[in-house]
Amino acid sequence: VATGAEAADIARLLGDFNEEYDEPSPDPEWLAARLREVMATADTAVMLIGAGAIDGLAVMRFRPSLSAPADECYLAELYIRPALRGQGLGRQLLTAAMTYAARRGAHHMDLSTTNEDTAAVALYESLGFDRHERRGPDTTSYYYEIDLPGLA
Amino acid sequence: VATGAEAADIARLLGDFNEEYDEPSPDPEWLAARLREVMATADTAVMLIGAGAIDGLAVMRFRPSLSAPADECYLAELYIRPALRGQGLGRQLLTAAMTYAARRGAHHMDLSTTNEDTAAVALYESLGFDRHERRGPDTTSYYYEIDLPGLA
Numbered sequence: 001v002a003t004g005a006e007a008a009d010i011a012r013l014l015g016d017f018n019e020e021y022d023e024p025s026p027d028p029e030w031l032a033a034r035l036r037e038v039m040a041t042a043d044t045a046v047m048l049i050g051a052g053a054i055d056g057l058a059v060m061r062f063r064p065s066l067s068a069p070a071d072e073c074y075l076a077e078l079y080i081r082p083a084l085r086g087q088g089l090g091r092q093l094l095t096a097a098m099t100y101a102a103r104r105g106a107h108h109m110d111l112s113t114t115n116e117d118t119a120a121v122a123l124y125e126s127l128g129f130d131r132h133e134r135r136g137p138d139t140t141s142y143y144y145e146i147d148l149p150g151l152a
Numbered sequence: 153v154a155t156g157a158e159a160a161d162i163a164r165l166l167g168d169f170n171e172e173y174d175e176p177s178p179d180p181e182w183l184a185a186r187l188r189e190v191m192a193t194a195d196t197a198v199m200l201i202g203a204g205a206i207d208g209l210a211v212m213r214f215r216p217s218l219s220a221p222a223d224e225c226y227l228a229e230l231y232i233r234p235a236l237r238g239q240g241l242g243r244q245l246l247t248a249a250m251t252y253a254a255r256r257g258a259h260h261m262d263l264s265t266t267n268e269d270t271a272a273v274a275l276y277e278s279l280g281f282d283r284h285e286r287r288g289p290d291t292t293s294y295y296y297e298i299d300l301p302g303l304a
Contacts, residue, residue, distance in 0.1 A: 044216075063213050075181065103230075130298060133266050142266070144276050146250075
């Protein structure tokens with residue numbers, strides 16, 4: 001589990017992630033400062049995998065559950081460097097993140113991915129993640145998002 | 153926007169919601185206390201609709217964004233009493249929730265629903281929510297969840 005001292009490295013890796021998926025990426029220095037800020041609170045934890053260099057990361061956001069005296073954990077990012085994929089690092093990292101989240105008091109984890117990322121879909125489903133709202137294979141849970149208008 | 157004084161009413165409505173969808177529901181008194189606790193922080197806001205009685209509610213969870221100097225808002229619940237559906241209350245409530253979230257400093261809202269809830273899908277898509285990760289209609293964003301093991 002990373003500390004704020006690793007925020008600059010984490011910010012660079014998240015920048016690579018955004019670039020790979022054509023997502024806009026914030027300024028790395030701004031992101032490092034933001035990471036230091038949120039990693040100092042109970043609401044965010046970043047887990048790293050790799051020997052020496054960072055090969056991948058998981059970003060977890062926590063919130064108090066409204067259904068049990070526990071937290072919920074939103075897995076905001078799960079990323080393995082492209083050259084290192086297909087070796088089970090994602091599975092190893094996600095399994096460790098789930099254990100960490102449970103030990104920290106989370107009773108539930110949620111995440112989103114796209115149907116096009118077949119490796120991610122296979123990983124999540126093999127670990128027991130459900131996209132059917134527990135209602136069986138005829139249902140699909142969709143993840144929706146929208147940018148909210150800036151208010152001048 | 154509700155205050156902690158309305159927590160007991162909100163807990164009852166969330167209980168009705170869970171019952172309708174066959175979800176396990178926490179003890180109403182526990183939930184009311186939990187709501188009071190989280191509504192006193194910046195991470196949770198509940199918006200109500202109705203004249204006198206509460207006809208529906210939106211539960212918003214906020215977290216600092218890692219992509220912009222703003223918050224993200226997770227719409228955890230959107231619920232209108234069954235007898236009052238089909239009159240546009242959900243649209244009115246969600247539009248107000250989006251405006252409220254933007255004014256509070258959120259630049260992004262996300263939520264999940266199931267393909268079986270065609271009214272919800274139609275509502276979200278008509279308001280511009282995207283389930284394609286902005287990559288066009290051939291993609292679908294899936295929402296995955298899992299219960300984490302309790303640790304003795």
